[in-house]
Amino acid sequence: MAETRITDGYKDNIDVEKEAEKICRWAAARAGVIVVAPLVGTMTLMANEVYMITRLAELRGIKLSExxxxGLLGSLGATFVGQTLVTLIPFxxxxxxxxxxxxxxxxxVANAWLKAGRPEDIAAFKEVFDEARSEGMKHFKEFGxxxxxxxxxxxESKRFKIDSQEIFDTVTRKADEAEYKFEDAMRKMK
Known part of the structure; x- marks a missing residue:
């Protein structure tokens, strides 16, 4: 992933984790407004997430390319697609x-990924995602x-190019892997 390192220490007097939490909460609060916007909600939500990740990277002194x-959003695959589909339900x-x-x-997840040095395998952050999603669900009224x-x-009017075929392929591959694991577990139980 192409990135440029910004000089270290430009914000050495702040508590990075506390500031990262503020950014995550701000983006989550904003998402609560965006998702109900007719027609523009889905693309605007994507822009919100791109800016959230960009700010988290800058907080750590990293300049990530768009x-x-x-790529990070795309690697979240099913998560990203599932959220996009839910935003289309007008309820x-x-x-x-x-x-x-x-x-x-x-x-x-983005904050943990950045903190860990931006590893290729995003699967290691599934537990972070699950815990944070539960936490977000518990506090959605507060954040909102x-x-x-x-x-x-x-x-938020900026449009980003996401390769929908790549995301679909990733989701399909992960679903197939889960199915094979399930079938294997069922065979072992017999």
Missing amino acids: SAVL APIQIPVGISVTYAVGK NMDCKDKPLGD
Whole structure:
């Protein structure tokens, strides 16, 4: 993934983890507003997540390219696709908690991924995602009421190019792997 290192120490007096948590909560709060926006919600939600990941990287002194950020989102595969599909269901009681909790979880995964040195294998962060998504779901009302929810993290009108075929292939491959594991476990139980 192409990236440029920004000089270390430009923010050496801040608590990076505390600031990262603020960014994740801000993006989650914003997601709660975005997901209910007719027609533009899905693309705007993607922009929100791109800016969240970019800010998390900058916090750690890393300048990620747009393709690196989109690569991270794409590697989340089913998670990203599932959230996108939920945003298309015009039912706010479902859209808002899912948008908030998944965005919060994506932020927590991105922060952990950045902290770990940006490893290729994102599967190692599944537990981080699951825990953060549960945490986000527990606190979605709190996050949704934050004052920053009306303040965008960046230009939400920007459109990003995600290779939908690549995401579909990743989701299909992971579903096939899960099916094979399940079938194998069932055979062993007999």
